Amino acid sequence: MKIKRYWILIGILLIISPIFGIILADMVGYHEPLDIAAEKLGLQDLTEQMNWTPFLDYTVPGIPDEIGYIIAGLIGIFVIFLIGYILQYLAGKKK
Amino acid sequence: MHIPDGFLDPISCAITYLIMVVYGVYAYLKTKGQWTTENISQITVLASAIFATQMLNWPIPGGTSLHFVGGALAGILMNPYFGFFIMFLVLFVQCIIFHDGGITTLGANVLNMAIIDVLVGYALYKLMSKLGKENKNYKLIGAFLGGWMGITLAGIAAGTEIGISPNFAYTLSVTVPVMAIWHFILGIIEGIITAAVLAYLLSKAPHMVKG
Numbered sequence: 001m002k003i004k005r006y007w008i009l010i011g012i013l014l015i016i017s018p019i020f021g022i023i024l025a026d027m028v029g030y031h032e033p034l035d036i037a038a039e040k041l042g043l044q045d046l047t048e049q050m051n052w053t054p055f056l057d058y059t060v061p062g063i064p065d066e067i068g069y070i071i072a073g074l075i076g077i078f079v080i081f082l083i084g085y086i087l088q089y090l091a092g093k094k095k
Numbered sequence: 096m097h098i099p100d101g102f103l104d105p106i107s108c109a110i111t112y113l114i115m116v117v118y119g120v121y122a123y124l125k126t127k128g129q130w131t132t133e134n135i136s137q138i139t140v141l142a143s144a145i146f147a148t149q150m151l152n153w154p155i156p157g158g159t160s161l162h163f164v165g166g167a168l169a170g171i172l173m174n175p176y177f178g179f180f181i182m183f184l185v186l187f188v189q190c191i192i193f194h195d196g197g198i199t200t201l202g203a204n205v206l207n208m209a210i211i212d213v214l215v216g217y218a219l220y221k222l223m224s225k226l227g228k229e230n231k232n233y234k235l236i237g238a239f240l241g242g243w244m245g246i247t248l249a250g251i252a253a254g255t256e257i258g259i260s261p262n263f264a265y266t267l268s269v270t271v272p273v274m275a276i277w278h279f280i281l282g283i284i285e286g287i288i289t290a291a292v293l294a295y296l297l298s299k300a301p302h303m304v305k306g
């Protein structure tokens with residue numbers, strides 16, 4: 001796959017992601033099956049009490065959720081590539 | 096599918112972390128000598144694409160949703176061992192940067208999505224490829240079944256993990272059916288996406304299909 005096509009795909013996925021991750025979620029008010037199962041058991045989600053990151057749930061402080069969701073996606077992809085480049089550097093050095 | 100902090104008891108967290116570490120070492124030993132810049136580049140590209148795709152939830156009116164997981168696809172496109180590292184990279188970044196999936200439950204999430212989903216998806220794909228003597232249509236059916244059953248079994252595993260708790264001994268009968276039924280239904284979409292991506296890559300970039 002050409003690298004240009006890859007970046008176009010990533011761009012499209014990120015641009016439409018708030019529709020599926022934020023807007024429809026608010027409209028339909030859905031939960032994942034895991035949440036349904038946990039609710040039946042009365043399990044307590046400790047994510048907010050234990051939180052360490054400013055980007056909790058793919059949000060960016062001070063930015064509307066829809067835009068923040070796209071920026072969060074870019075941050076995640078940047079970190080994945082950063083780890084990839086470190087691995088490539090280590091692999092090249094070892095070679 | 097991502098189990099948050101608070102859903103598992105400490106013993107379950109410890110056991111699943113141990114499984115993650117042991118399998119990670121095993122996967123590394125199985126791929127030793129194959130960590131070329133080309134393979135690392137493909138791992139990075141696939142991990143980032145799966146990460147972006149996981150941000151899209153499929154809503155079902157009535158209140159349920161699921162997102163693409165991609166474990167079967169990762170295994171099919173490389174192999175189940177590199178597939179583990181692709182999914183681990185996705186889950187690690189989601190956990191550390193966005194707290195999507197707990198830090199105490201990272202081992203369980205890796206077990207479900209980077210081990211079970213990848214292995215089940217890959218096994219069904221290889222089985223169908225073998226039955227069809229490497230025929231493309233059989234491969235696509237294998238990818239569909241792999242994606243579908245991979246996410247279904249990963250969901251059942253997650254249901255089992257949250258159902259096994261010293262405080263709630265009877266709860267497996269509640270969590271497993273919920274997870275199994277919903278993932279069985281919604282997992283069809285995972286199967287379709289897995290087969291569609293494979294079909295595209297087999298025709299446009301067959302060198303990327305290494306599994």
